[in-house]
Amino acid sequence: MLAATPALAQDDTGIKAGDVLLRARAIVVTPNERSGDILPAFPGERVSISDSVMPEVDITWMATDNIGFELIASTTKHKADGRTGTTGSIGELASTWVLPPTLTAQYHFNPRGTVRPYVGAGVNYTIFWDEKASTGLTGAVGPTKVHMKDSFGWAAQAGIDIDLSKKFFLNLDVKYIDIDTTARLDTTAAGRQSVKLNIDPLVFGIGFGVRL
Numbered sequence: 001m002l003a004a005t006p007a008l009a010q011d012d013t014g015i016k017a018g019d020v021l022l023r024a025r026a027i028v029v030t031p032n033e034r035s036g037d038i039l040p041a042f043p044g045e046r047v048s049i050s051d052s053v054m055p056e057v058d059i060t061w062m063a064t065d066n067i068g069f070e071l072i073a074s075t076t077k078h079k080a081d082g083r084t085g086t087t088g089s090i091g092e093l094a095s096t097w098v099l100p101p102t103l104t105a106q107y108h109f110n111p112r113g114t115v116r117p118y119v120g121a122g123v124n125y126t127i128f129w130d131e132k133a134s135t136g137l138t139g140a141v142g143p144t145k146v147h148m149k150d151s152f153g154w155a156a157q158a159g160i161d162i163d164l165s166k167k168f169f170l171n172l173d174v175k176y177i178d179i180d181t182t183a184r185l186d187t188t189a190a191g192r193q194s195v196k197l198n199i200d201p202l203v204f205g206i207g208f209g210v211r212l
Contacts, residue, residue, distance in 0.1 A: 013113070013114065014110070014163070015062055015112075016112070021210070022209060023058050023171050024055065024207050024209075025058070025173065026054075026055060026056075027074060029054070029076050029201045030203075031199045031200065031201045033197055034200075038087060038185075038193050038195045039194055042086060042087055045084055045088065049197070049199055050079040052076035054074055056203075057074065066108050066109075066111055067108070068105075069104070070103070072101065072104070076098050091136055093137045096131040096132070100124045100177055101124065106157075115161075117159070117160045120158075125151070128181065131148055133146050141190045142187060147183070147186075149184075153180065155175060157173060160172050168209070169208070169211070171206070173204075174202065177201055178200055179198070179199040180199070182195070
């Protein structure tokens with residue numbers, strides 16, 4: 001009986017196959033944007049994308065002691081600003097909400113330990129919604145409709161779970177998400193303008209999780 005007690009205690013720590021991990025994080029989304037020119041009317045003029053801070057929820061199912069599958073859901077709001085020239089003088093050109101549901105396959109190191117680093121890779125489908133032209137842009141070129149093309153890309157992540165109790169844990173996580181889109185501006189004065197954007201954000205998160 002004494003010999004069996006440590007084994008039973010060990011089985012109740014960390015994570016194992018069949019566990020479901022639910023996390024809630026605060027995230028900072030920092031785009032690493034590369035912008036094309038705003039064409040055809042504004043060659044040489046490009047845009048930048050703002051950072052965003054929002055909550056995020058994810059759920060992980062452990063297929064084995066080491067391998068899990070995580071689904072990530074959050075939506076963030078970003079602004080697109082002109083950098084130089086005419087659009088630079090306008091400043092904010094448009095805003096959009098971004099919903100990038102992401103599925104990753106993870107490898108968890110040290111699954112039965114109290115400190116468990118992991119790495120993951122997967123795919124994301126990014127949906128742009130509620131796109132709006134800024135008052136500065138509509139004041140300069142008249143009523144404007146904004147549309148941003150949805151994106152399909154890959155994702156990578158690394159993180160660590162640190163047990164606070166047998167059930168609750170602290171989580172630190174960073175992701176890279178591949179997001180490419182084309183923004184289209186249908187304006188009254190300048191006609192249709194398009195700009196290609198590689199947004200490719202890093203997503204830094206900190207939060208708490210529970211083993212269900």
